[in-house]
Amino acid sequence: MIGLMSRDLRVRVIMAVCIAVIAKENYPLYIRSVPTQGELKFHYTVHTSLDVVEEKISGVGKALADQRELYLGLLYPTEDYKVYGYVTNSKVKFVIVVDSSNTSLRDNEIRSMFRKLHNSFTDVMCNPFYNPGDQIQSKAFDSIVAAMMVQAC
């Protein structure tokens, strides 16, 4: 019973305010944010977080042993948001921005969000009509992302 309850709670609490997929060359393939707050601000947040991603990736190159770890963890905290990063083996980056007030958030939950995102992204890549490097336009991917985002009430 208790386990079920806590799971319910988690589903309600862990939600992102912005989700982005960034190409290997660091241009956006997909960016979606909650419509209530300034979209541009999130674009800047995601863009600036790439500094840390780049630094982490270049650091990984040195320690080959860690290369399997795709999750980059918390990139940097701002006053209002927490930015998490993830990088695939083909150097495509995922960035999730979460509200800072969301203190109950655990690392594991962020990881599972990234995993879901990665799976869905893999599906997009498998689509023979998708040209790698183009903007992602996929209903399936949209719905996965929408499910992870805070619903604008």
Next chain:
Amino acid sequence: MSPAQWDLPPELCCRPMAFVALTGLDVTYNAVHRAIWDAFCVNRRADRVPISFKVLPGDHEYPKCRTKRTSYEWYIPKGILKTGWMNKHLNLVPALVVLFYELDWDDPQWKEKQSECATKVEIVRTSLQGRNTKVAVVLIQKKTPLPPGEDLVASERASSLCGACDLSGKSLFVLPHTDHLVGYIIRLENAFYEHAQTYYYNEIRRVKSHKEFLNKTTHQLLFVRHQFKMGFFSELKQDTQNALKYYRTAYSLVQELRAHETNIMEIKTMAGFINYKICRLCFQHNTPLDAIAQFRKHIDLCKKKIGSAELAFEHTAWMSKQFQSFGDLFDEAIKLGLTAIQTQNPGFYYQQAAYYAQERKQQAAQLCGHEPGVSYPAPDPLETTTGALDFYGQRPWRQGHQSIDPPDSEKEKQGILALQVKERDVLHSELIIALLSNAVAQFKKYKCPRMKSHLMVQMGEEYYHAKDYTKALKLLDYVMCDYRTERWWSLLTSILCTALKCSYLMGQVKDYITYSMELVGRASVLPEEQKSRIEKNLIKVLMNEVPEPEPDCDPASVKAAQSLWSDRVSLSGSNEFTIEVLDNVPFVQCKAKFVSPSFHIDEPVQLEVYVRADCPHPLRFSKLCVSLSNQEYNQYCLLEDASKGKDILSTQENMCLVPGKTRKYCFKFVAKTEDVGKKIEITAVGLMLGRETGRYVYLNWRGGWGDAASSHEALQASRSFKRRTRFPEQQVDWDTVSVQSSTMIISRVPRISVKLTHEPPALTNEMYCMTVTIKSEEDTVAKDIKLTAGLKPGQDANLTQMTQITLNSSEVCDDSHPALLPDIPIGDLQPGQKIVKHLYMRCVSTGSRIFLFHVAYSVDATVEDKDITCKCHKDETVTVETVVPFEVAMKFVSSKFEHLEHVYVDVPFLLMMDILSASPWPIELVSSDVQLVSSMTAIDTPESQVEGVTLQTGECASECILLKCPPVQNGTSTVASGQYIISWKRKSTLSETSVVKTIVILPHVMVENIPLYVHAELPSYGRVRESLPVRYHLENRTGLVQDVEISVEPSDAFMFSGLKQVRMRILPGAEQEMLYNFYPLMAGYQVLPQLNINLSRFPNISSQLLRRFLPSRTFVKPQGRNGDTSIEAA
């Protein structure tokens, strides 16, 4: 309220040091006193004790001490911390007062001086009434003191002085004014420091002792005050660990205070102070994580304590200051050796400070937007009687008020109004920009280029708000390129919009056009109606009209801008602009290509330019021109507004760009004959928008294509495997147009045939004949034909020496002949005519070679109604293998055809030569000749035995000659034999071939002397039962008498008569003859009876060796008619 209102007071930010006052020093007029004072305070190094010294007059009035409270029962505190308190203990109330007094122990007027000193001490004491400040006396003496205990007068007078001044012995010091002043001073100040520490220790205890009188309901403020004071005293005492402890307690106490609208400012101010102290000490203790954690806690606790909504800007100003001062502390710690990282550096705090400053600006704009009639209230509610506040963080109009409601609501209103009016005058943008630029500097240091760009955008936008458009544009322009190369179009669009506004407001035509072009184009994410608006403005500007103002601009600025623009319109000059497309993404794209990567000189060069526009409305251009690397062709690649031409309508339509459609323009020209073999490149394509008569802009594509985004687009398009949609006729799919920006002009295709006839492979050294047949297939005369023939350059360098070529069949090539014959003139060829040339090559070494036959000529042609003379050439190459014609094997054999290791002097032997043909073609041996050297003589006159022989492949010809070696000097030696010359030629049906001489060096041979030479003389055959006389000759070839033992072994086939065994002596140079009569018994080849010879003087010359010179068998014929008898006899 000055902008510095939120700055932390300097007494809070400094490092507290014990305060010691020095009196009795006349530093202006007394040189000795001056020297003492300088020793105290000039060049204080870090290793000296932390004391702040001050010279005060002897009768200085110290701040009065208020009467000590004995009970706190009815006392209600008016605030947390008095504004003067910190300064008082840093600079006004000393921990120790030192009285300097000039007095030697043996002073003649000791009594008087002593009492004067005592009076001075008394004066100091009186003015320190009620304080715990210590007093000490320093006697400045001229004489060096004796060691303690030796000077009896001194110790006696010292104790008497102590008594008179009521001093303890520890507080009296002697300062001899001698050479070692600084040393004495350091010892003195260490003693002062101890006194000061005791003082502060006592002060801490005194403050602590108040605690028991306090109660939690009314004295909450005092708890904070006392903890803060103890912390501060501890710092003065340099006990930072305890100071930190007290401050931490103070911090938790201040957060426990009940906050309401009237005191929230005070609480926040104090919390900020204490937080600052804690963070500062944490950094000082090298525990930066503690500092960061404390600061986070502080922010989390205070973030929501906004206070009065009407003064919300105060809260954000305070928050901004908190972040800024933490950033400063952090930065200072880094300067002292702390290492920061990318994700935790002062930049984040400055950034956050800037963010709060921005918020403050917005709140100020909302809250302070009073009607113009509202003026600053009078009397000034912010004015206080003293000019300053009593307590930190209180309101000037209700100081000391601690209850929840303000005492006077009218006054409160006036006060708030006054604050709002002051806030209105604050230059927010300046504050924001300063903070942002601090943050930029930090992020630059910690490898955050994107964060830096983002902050620079914010700075640019702030400058825009502050109406400093030049600076705004400079910053935005600087970062734009980063966003463009990273392809973040959403961000680029936003920046471009701001930049467009700036350029509009400044009336910068070129910038305005550049930004508009990009905002209208495909890189912009603006909605269609915005693009449409901007394009209309762009068209206006190109037509030299004033554009519509950009939305959301300050109306006053718009007015100014409009007049600027109309000035621009009336101004005639500076109306042409060139925009390099490579640096941005304009709405027109261009691709220029040559139709083919190469063109023959006798066909026209074709060039295509594709142009496409992405703007919402169709646009006309007035000129399209292509610049080529050879500028002479530019005139042919020009499309101009042909308003004077005949066909106006069609050109007008032709020069209109319809959005989304690709237009193609073709150009054609005839290349110059000098350009054959050269590359023609498209250096640029220019597209002119606007009119040459009015204002126009020139878009320049360097290299003929591409802007900041196109290379990536081309890559994506090439990767894409989407099925290309079929376009209707005369429309082109933009992505499929490939770029060909250079072409080669190549010579005309030759119409001439070059045929080679020869018989490969070539044989080494022969004059190999190659027949070249050149036949013209031209329609006109092929003039000035030249043949270059020979070894193709670029092969192994050694081949050049190993190959020779000539036109002359009769001569034989040697080293003086070249490997390549250039430009052999042949003359003209009429259509259909042909010419044959023979070339002779000599290949000295074997292996394969490539020969080149290059025929060049010129011919007249007509292209596009132009007559040109074309140079043509045809190359023919052939690979020829060279092989050896034959192998020559030579060997020395004995007269019995046995192989010889070495030959003996004067003993005849044979030289055999085998010539084995390796050539696939028959070889005729013309002659052969052996040329001997002097150490070798032929026994009979040698004549060639192979002359005229023709050898087919694999056949062998042999000859042999009989030779003898004359005596040699010493025992054995190797001698050369000479050479063998073979004259031969290829037997060819095709052409007459010349004779080749091949020289083969004969092998060397070992020549040896032999001591005894034996040879036999016998008939060439015998007959059964008929006597066969055999005569053996033994020749002594030494200078010695030799003993020879000879025996004849019996044989089945012969009977014989003669000496069976004999021993004899042969004199030097003499010859002995031995005669035997053999009587053959059997017919056929029979082994002769063996002759054994032993030389006792030369045991190594064995009998076998000598036997080699003798025949071992002979042929015996049967008896003829009486054959039966022989059988009987057997």
